[in-house]
Amino acid sequence: MIKKLIIIAATVFALPALAQIAVIVHPSNSANLTNEELVRIYTGRSNAFNAVNLAETVPLRAQFDEKGVGRTSAQLKAHWSKLVFTGKGTPPTELASEQEVLNFVASNPQAIGYISAASVSDAVKVALTIN
């Protein structure tokens, strides 16, 4: 019983550890994104931005796939394999760390990416925050 309570308590307190995700663009970009537009960008239905992704090894990636794009990483990979192997699209370039995403977006006016909200700096603009 006590064990169970501890587990429940641990689960509850673990939740806030899931970071808020900030979708970031270049400071010169005036775009204010909706969630639907974000989904379109990260599923290959919109080329309005030069999107970058985090590598699958970064924990934030799975969180973004589920909360930002609304699908599991496996579903998204299946979706992209449909486009890649039929000449219909190329998935966003994957970068190895949040720092790399931040640097890329800060130096590319057309770029879009995401990092944990706590890592946002003045070099980029937050276009959408995902809780």
Add this chain to the structure above:
Amino acid sequence: MKKTAVALAILTASVAAPVWADVTINGFASIKAGMTTGSDESLYGYDKDIDFKNESLFALQIKSDLGEKLSITGQLVGRGSKDFDVGFEWAFLTYQLADNMHINAGRLRTPFFKFSDFKDVGYAYDWLRVPQGVYGLGFDNIEGISFYRTAQLGSVESTLQVVAGGYDGKATISGVEVDAEIKNILGLSWELTQGNLSGRAAYLVGKMTAAAEQVSLAPNFTIGNLFTTLNSIGRNDIVKSVDIQREDGSFLGLGLAYDDGDWILVSEYTKVKVKDTFIADQNNYYVSVGKRFNSFTPYLSYEVEDNNSRDQIYLPYQGVLPPQLLVPLQGLVRTQERDAKTWNLGLRYDFHPAAAFKAQYSSEKNDTTGQRAGVVAVGVDLVF
């Protein structure tokens, strides 16, 4: 062998050319094993002995971005069923006309079905194999040109594809593989998606020719022999109503799908006709339902094949033609009759970020012959 050497040379050349072009290599593979559940059965290329080769395949895709909106893509596929001999199943250039519009030219996949384009990429869907009752048509590829356009119509996403070209390869007639071609293929496929729901329609036409003459109707009596004899007694009209020489073929495909993240429903209906031939009119469909439980997706599907033989070809000649001609003619027409129903029960398990394990049991009941056949298959589909 020669093909493989050429392919390797091209592969090596592409890899060694990063100075001029941005080359990406992707691939997919399926390792599958299966066997029939009964000792005297055969289905999907399996029999009673477990086989690891039949449905396994390995593919490499090389895409080179040449800049200025031009790219070139080649997909090399080696299939276990063809001894892993490697061939180009896709080889095309892409020219991006606009953000939402491009043209592909070269060897492409004919967009008959919803899953045509990526039916070899098992990782992209849940089934262990696409429903064979509908997808068993053949004529997978087209050499030609394709125009592809996506658009947003309010809350509806539209994907339009127009293809034109020809097919030059094989067709299976009465279980025999023969040379076949379809000229002047012209087709359109249109898919509309709104939220979880999507609908698709495809319509294609072409002029079909198949070298069916070599197929045997009886010992030492081929379709060619039948045609020669009919011609010799002045019945060219019958030959014309049966042979496959530049005949008008048409394909209609309709599809409906629902995917809310938990439930996945897919259904497709197809209608195939080749005028003035002994080929039966084919009306096939399947319905599939699956549900995702985290990494597990069990599914159940049901396929119906309804191929109606063109009995009106031989019926007027009963009592007119001598039996030695009527019987083979009737046989030729009647062997195209096929009524079959298939149940499939399977599971996809995403055990790895780039690989899925699958297991599927399929049971086919052929109502025309009264035969039943079952296949159990397991495998891993991966992308890289």
